[in-house]
Structures are given as C-alpha cells and as structure tokens.
Amino acid sequence: MNVHSPTPPHATIGVLFIGLGVASVIYGITCLQMVQYFRRFWGDYQIVKLGVALVWILETVNTCLAMHAVLHYMIIHRTTGLSVTFPPWTLPLQAASNAAIAGVIYGLFSWRIWILSERNWILIAFIAFVGFAQFAAGCAVTILALGGFPGYMRYRRTTTLISFALTAFTDVIISACLCYYLQIRKTGNAVTGSLLNRVMILTINNGILSSAIATTGVISAIVAPRSLFPFAMCFVLGKGE
Numbered sequence: 001m002n003v004h005s006p007t008p009p010h011a012t013i014g015v016l017f018i019g020l021g022v023a024s025v026i027y028g029i030t031c032l033q034m035v036q037y038f039r040r041f042w043g044d045y046q047i048v049k050l051g052v053a054l055v056w057i058l059e060t061v062n063t064c065l066a067m068h069a070v071l072h073y074m075i076i077h078r079t080t081g082l083s084v085t086f087p088p089w090t091l092p093l094q095a096a097s098n099a100a101i102a103g104v105i106y107g108l109f110s111w112r113i114w115i116l117s118e119r120n121w122i123l124i125a126f127i128a129f130v131g132f133a134q135f136a137a138g139c140a141v142t143i144l145a146l147g148g149f150p151g152y153m154r155y156r157r158t159t160t161l162i163s164f165a166l167t168a169f170t171d172v173i174i175s176a177c178l179c180y181y182l183q184i185r186k187t188g189n190a191v192t193g194s195l196l197n198r199v200m201i202l203t204i205n206n207g208i209l210s211s212a213i214a215t216t217g218v219i220s221a222i223v224a225p226r227s228l229f230p231f232a233m234c235f236v237l238g239k240g241e
Contacts, residue, residue, distance in 0.1 A: 012227040013073045019232030020070045026239035027063045030056065051108045055101060062097040062238040065090040069231075087231075092145035094234040095163060099138025101238055102167060106131040109174045116181035123177065130170050137163035160221045160230050167237065168214035175207025213237045 034056045038049070072088040110127050117123055141159045179200050217233035224230075 012224070012229060012232075015232045016066075016070050016073060016228050016235070019235035020066050023063065023066055023235040023239045026236070027059055030059055030239060047111070048108060051104055055104050058097060058101045058104065059239065062094065062101065065093050065097060066235045066238075069094070087145065089146060091231055092142045094231060094238065095138045095141035095145070098167075098234055098238040099135040099163075102138075102170070103131060103135050106134075106170060106174065109178065113174070113177050113181065116178070116185065127170070127173060127177070130166065130173065134163065134166035134170055137166055160225075161218055164214045164217035164221065164230075164233075164237075168211040168218070171207045171210045171214065175203050175211075178203045210237070 034052060037044075037052055042049075069088055069091040072090070106127065110124055110131070113127070114120070114124050137159060141163050144159055182200050182203070213233060213236050217230055217237060220227075220229035220233055
C-alpha cells in the first residue's frame with residue numbers, strides 16, 4: 001500500500017473522537033484529584049505542590065491540543081482529503097506534551113524514591129536516564145510527524161514504538177521501586193502497615209494502567225501503523241500517567 005495515500009488515516013478518524021472522549025473523562029477526574037489534593041495536603045512540600053500544579057497545566061494544554069485536532073478533522077476539514085495527509089500541528093504535539101507530563105511525574109516519583117532509598121544515586125540516575133530517553137523519543141515523534149504523515153511513516157517503527165515502549169518500561173520500573181521501598185519500610189504496626197498497603201495498591205494500579213495504555217499504543221503502532229490509532233492512544237496516555 002502506498003504510504004502517501006490518505007485513505008488509511010482517513011478511515012480511522014472516528015477513533016480520535018473516541019480517544020478524546022476517554023481522555024476528557026480522565027481529565028475531569030484529574031481536576032477533581034487536584035482540588036482534593038490542595039484541600040487536604042496544603043502543607044505538603046512546596047516542590048510537590050508546584051509539580052502537581054504544573055502537571056494540571058500541562059494536562060489542560062494536552063486536552064486543548066486533542067480537542068483542536070479532532071475539531072480539525074471532524075468539523076473544519078471533514079471533506080478535505082489533504083487535511084488527513086498533512087495533520088494539524090496540534091496532533092503531533094500530543095507526543096511532546098505527553099513526554100513533558102511524564103517528565104514532571106517521573107521527577108516527582110524519583111524524588112520520593114530518592115528519599116525512601118536513602119539517596120540511592122545509582123537508581124535515581126538510571127530512572128533519570130530512562131525518563132530522558134522517553135522524553136527524547138516523544139519529541140522525536142512530534143518533530144517527524146510535523147512533516148506530515150508521509151515523512152513520519154518512514155521512521156514510525158523507530159520513534160513511535162520506542163516512545164510507547166520506554167513509557168511502559170519506565171512506569172514499571174518506578175512502580176516496582178516504590179513498592180519495594182514501601183514494603184521494606186513496614187515496621188509491624190497494623191495502622192501504618194495498612195496505610196502502606198493502600199499506597200502500594202494505588203501505586204501498582206497506576207503503573208498497570210499507564211503501562212497497559214502504552215502497551216496498547218505499541219500494539220496499535222505495529223498492527224495499524226498508517227492509521228490514527230497511535231495518536232488516539234496518545235490522547236489517553238497523557239491522562240493515564
């Protein structure tokens with residue numbers, strides 16, 4: 001099949017709308033969680049509060065980018081085939097904005113791991129390296145995709161796949177480290193142990209969710225690389241971190 005044909009992505013425009021719907025629901029939950037966080041933990045570390053606020057701002061920008069992309073395809077240029085071959089600038093920026101969101105979140109988690117691990121610099125350096133690689137891969141997807149789908153198709157397996165795979169790998173590593181250090185922090189106290197168990201379950205669930213979304217993105221990039229499925233997964237991935 002000719003990679004310059006706009007037919008494959010055009011046939012999957014509807015999946016962008018579904019991705020936006022799912023992402024919007026998760027964004028609403030994120031807004032609620034942010035409000036609850038500032039109400040209950042106003043005395044938390046300043047760096048953590050700044051990080052939470054920055055994540056919410058980036059999530060808002062990410063949602064606006066997704067809305068513009070769907071508007072471009074389904075309303076403004078719904079009958080223009082050329083608009084499918086050359087996507088709006090807001091669609092490729094999803095990957096870079098996701099990478100920025102993940103970078104802030106990884107930074108907050110790494111800070112927690114640094115405290116729990118009693119300043120294990122080797123572990124933090126490894127997490128930072130993987131996180132930076134994920135950020136670079138996300139930016140590479142954006143840069144290549146801004147040239148239009150034809151140019152992006154040439155390098156899709158070395159950018160999109162790597163970006164999704166690194167996201168899943170980093171999420172698993174961070175979740176595993178947090179669970180390990182929380183487990184060894186248990187002192188035998190029933191109340192403290194119950195609280196730590198709840199935190200561990202929350203950490204595992206969050207890691208499973210984001211890793212599952214990233215893995216689905218990998219599969220979609222392999223099975224339907226010329227479609228809009230990978231970009232739809234970007235809509236959701238930015239909210240599932």
